[in-house]
Structures are given as C-alpha cells and as structure tokens.
Amino acid sequence: MKVYLDNAATTPLDPIVFEAMKPLMLEYFGNPSSIHGHGRTVRAHIERSRSKVATLLKTSPGEIFFTSGGTEADNATLFGCVNSLGVDHIITSKIEHHAVLHTAELLSRQQLVKLSFVNLKEAGQIDLEHLETLLKIPSKKTLVSLMHANNEIGNLIDLKKIGALAHQYEALFHTDTVQTMGHIELDLSVLPVDFLVGSAHKFNGPKGVGFLYINSHHKINPFINGGAQERNMRGGTENVYGIVGLAKALEISCKELNEQKSQILNLKKYMIDQLMKKIPDVQFNGQCADLNDSLYTVLNVCLPPTPHNEMLLFNLDISGISASGGSACSSGSNISSHVLAELNRDPKRGAVRFSFSKYNNKEEIAYTVETLSKLIHPTK
Template sequence: MNVYLDNAATTQVRGEVIEKMQEALALSFGNPSSTHSFGRTSKTIIETARKTIAQYLNAKPQEIIFTSGGTEADNMIMQCAVRDLGVQTIITSEVEHHAVLHTAEELAKLEGITLKFVDLKDCGTPDSDHLEALLKEDDSKKLVSLMHVNNEVGNMIDINAVANLCKQHNALFHSDTVQSIGHFKLDVEETPVDFMAVAAHKFHGPKGIGFAYIRRNSGLKPLIFGGAQERGFRAGTESVHNIVGCAEAIKLAYDNLDEEKAYVSDLKKYFIDQLNSELPGCTFNGNSEDFEKSTYTLVNVNLPVPENKALMLLFHLDIKGIACSKGSACQSGSALGSHVLNKILSDDELKRPSVRFSFSKYNTKEELDYVIKELKEFANN
C-alpha cells in the first residue's frame, strides 16, 4: 500500500484543476502583454483569476500579486518593506519558516535593521504579551512577521488579535499564511493584516505559483524590474496556466471547505486516538493534539522509539510506501534537524523521533490503520 501523509509539504493536484490548466495551456497560449486578441484573451483569464482569489479573501483584485509561491512573496514583502516603508525593526519568532527567518537575518546583516524575537510559550506559540512589550519598546518603524499556522507542529496564532495589536501600535503586520489559506476562511477587511504570502500547492493547486496579498496603498515598490506585468509590481511574463490552476484550486477549496474540513478533522482525530491506543508513550509536539489551537490538517508526534532506532524510522516507513516528514520539506537535506522542534522539545525528547503526518481529502482511515500497524511493528521489534 502507498500512503501519502505529507500534505503540509505539498498536496495532490485536484483533477478539476488539472483540466483547467490543460485547457489554458492548449487554448490560451498568447502572451498576456500582447495587444492582439490572443494576448487579450490570456490577460482576461489572469484578471478573472485575480478577481476570483480576491473574492474569497474579501480583498480588492489589485491587492493580489502573483508570485512563484510563498517564499518569493515573503521575500518580496519583507525586503520591500525595509527599503520602501522605512522599517527599522523586524519582530518575528524563532519558529517561523526559513523564508521569513533567513530573509530577516539577511536584512539585519545587510540593511542594519534591528531583529527581535518574540518569546515562545512552552508549546511553541509566540507569546502575545511579549509581542506587545516589544511593540512598546521604542518608536522605531516596525514590521511584525508571524505565521498563521506553523508548518511543522500546526500551532495557530490568533491572527485577528495579532493584527489588531499591530494596528494599535502602528506596526505593519505580515503573515506567512501558506499553511492556512485554502484551509481556513480569512477576511482581510475584518483582519487588518497588511501583507500575506500564499502558495497554491498547499491546497491542491500546482507548484510554482502563489501570490502576495499587499494591502492597497501600502507604498511598496517592485522588487523585480522589467516589464509592466502585475500592475508594474512584478516584472516577467505571467504563467497563465499556473495562475488559472491557483484560482481554480482556491475556488474549490473554499466552495468545499466545510465538508472537507469535517472529513480531514475526523481523520486527524481517528489517527490521534489510534496512536494513543496502540503506541502508549507517544506525545504530541506543540499544540498539534489540540483542535482549538492547531490546524486540523496535521499532527506532529514524538514516538516511543529508542535513540538507536530513531534514524531508521523514516527509511522504514518509506520502504513500506508511507510518505511523511520529520520536519518541513525545506529541511529534508539538513543534518541539523527541525529548528522548530529544537526550540520546543527537551534533550530527551529530541533523542526520540518526531514525525509530522499531514492529511488531505484524499486520505482514508484504512490508510491510517496501515500506518499505525507499521509504526507499532517498528516500535516493538
């Protein structure tokens, strides 16, 4: 049996999305910047996709800037905020995605901005009281960057509370929402977030496409120069078929959200119950066992496997056809382990293997039973 439980890394593209993309590739091949009918057709498709995405976020179409994905969007927003908006201090956390952490570190090194980290609670969630204290420390222009849903342990911040706190203290707020858009409803008129980064492949869309949400009249200027694409904000010929796929994926995600959220939540609950029953001694990292404080799409579990066997666990699961992760996919080539787990686990806990299992509408309880069986067999032999 082959079981894919690494949906936090990337998701299977929906069949309906593939059909729309194939149609665009076959029929809408004109350059969107061309003035003839072929180009105008492609341009219309892009603007229709932009309006579709904006509608689901209650945003304005001009606030959606297509990018190659979340990493580019994070980089664009943070670098341009420092360059164009006079940001002097970036406040973030040590459990952010490296697209944010490494960008912040480079800006501190190259631009001389002050970099501050919000304290973490024991579970790994940023401490809102400390965030408020940091916002009050001085009068420097600040950018707060905190992800909505942590990609490794699933912890969720109260994005409304953080956005309003930043607004109260005249700070800009950027959120990497790569793990939440398409899985949770977010209304940018109700939640005063200034900037967001989104990637289509996290909600059953294609890889290599995403968008930056940039609140209108932000003052940001282009990071990539050239033509006038994306209203002059991001030069380069648009990837029409990928943009079509992104819009169709977000449409299907939100049109089916209630049903699919209930289904995936039930899978997660079932998996947690089976782990507790069949592998006594396992513990859950962060808030991943708590449905109120974490996403319903993943669980990160610390397994009762001795240190001498820990390194072989993922290899064993892979041999058995099971795809999962010890951390984010972006960390898979690193020998340092998860920077998130290194911050929140004890030395003893770090000696035992932690695995992230992430779910989608395409998974079944039968698949989860198979995974539990293999985990149990590995732990007990």
C-alpha cells in the same frame, strides 16, 4: 499500500484544476502583454483569476499580486517593507518558515533592521505579553511577521488579536498563511492584516505559483524589475496556467472547506486515538493534538525514545508511507528542525510529521499507525 501523508510539503493536483489549466497550455498561448486578440484573451484569464482570488478573500483585485509561490511573496514583503515603507525593526519568531526567518536574518546582517524574536511558550505558542514589550521598542517603523499556522507543528495564532496589537503600536502586520490558505476561512474585510501570502500547491493547485496580498494603504517598490506585469510590481511573463490553476484550486477549497475540514479532522482524531492505543507513551509536538488551537491538516508525533527511531522515516518509506521528519534522529539526515529545536522536548525522542489532505482515508491511517507501532516495538 502507498500512503501519502506529507500534504504540508505539497498536495496532489486536483484533476478539476488540471482541466481548468489545460486550455491555457494548449489553446490560449498568447503573451498576456500582447495587445492583439491572442494576448487579450490570456490577459482576461489572468484578470478573472485575480478577481476570483480577491472575491474569495473578500478584498479587491488591486491588492492581489501573483508570484512564484510563498517564498517569493514572503521575501517581497520583508524587502518591500524595509526598502519602501521605512521599516527598521522586524519582530518575528524562531519557528517561522525559512522564507521569513532567513530573509529577516539577512536584513539584520546587512544592518538594515533591528531583529527581535518574540518569546515562545512551552508548546511554541507566541508570548503576547513579550510581543507587546517588543512593540514598545522605539523605531521608525516596525513590522511584525508571524505565521498563521506553523508548517511543522500546526500551531495557530489568533490573527485578529495579533494584528490588532501590532496596529495599536502602529506596526505593520505580515502573516505567512501558506498552510491555512484554502483550509481556514480568511476574510480580509475584517482581518487586521497588511500583507498575507498564499501558495497554490498547498491547496491542491499547481506548484510554482502563489500570491501576495498587499493592503491598498501600502505602496512598495517593484519586487522584480524589467517589465510592466502585475501592475509594474513583478516583471516577467506571467505563469498563466499556474495563475488560472491557483484561482480554480482556491475556489474549490473555499467551496469545500467545511466538508474537507470535518473529513480531515476525523482522520486526525482517529490517528491520535490509534497512536495512543498502539504506542504507549506517545506524545505530540507543539499544540497539534489540541484540536481547537492547531491546524487540522498537521499532526507532529513525538515517539518514545527507542533505538529504532534512527531510521524511522526511511523504514516508513520502505513500507510505502511518505511522511516528513524534522529532528536529526528521526529523519536519518543531519539536518535538524529549527522548529523542534525551539520546543522543550526530549532530544532522544523521534519526531514524524504526518499531514493530511482530502484524498486520505481511514484505511491509510490504520495502516500507517500499525506500521509505525511495529517499527517502534518490533518484538511485540
């Protein structure tokens, strides 16, 4: 059996999305910047896609900028805030995605910002009291950048609460919503968010395309120079079929959101249940087993210390199961997870992240738990 449980890394393309992209690959090939008919047709597809994304997020098309994905959108936000909006203090956390963490660290090394890390509680939750203390540090302008859902452990933050707190201190609020876009409803008409990002391949869209939402109160300098595309903000011929695919994928995800959520949540509950039955002493990293405070697509399993943890991912792979690791001992590589390193956990325990999509089913979960339990207790 082949089982794909690494949907936080990327999701399969929805065939309906592929069908929507096809005409832009074969039929409508004009350059959207050309003023002739071939170009205008393609431009219309881009602008319709932008309007679709804006409508789904309850915002205006002028606030949506297409990018090459989440990493670029995160980079553009942090650099833009520093270069154009006078930000000289960034508050973030040590468990952010590297797209934010490494960019913030670079800006700090270049002495362009003071960098503060908010304290985390035991399971990786944001310490809100400490966040408020950091917001009181005098600065010209502060940016708070905290991800909506952590891609490794699924912890969720309260966007309304954190955005309101940041704004109370006149700070800007950026949130990396790459893991929640299309999975949790995001209503920008009420969320106190200045910058937010999406990446199509995390919601059954194509790879290499994403977007950045910039609240219309803020004007930042172009993030790629050399062309008038994306209203002068991002030079370069647009990834037209990617953009059309992104909008279609988001439309489907938003339409199916409740249905998908209950289907995937059932799989996650079933997996937690089965793991607890088959692997005594199993634990879960972060808040992911707390179904109300975590993203339903992610389950990060913390396995009892056994000599078999070493090659766990490799052996799962041999059995046809694709999942992802994190800690050095479970991945068989030397690269350890910066997220798990921040949690107070026994380093001898293995860690495997399973992440689900609408294409998974109960049989796959049963097979995975059975395989995992045999790998942990080979003599049973």
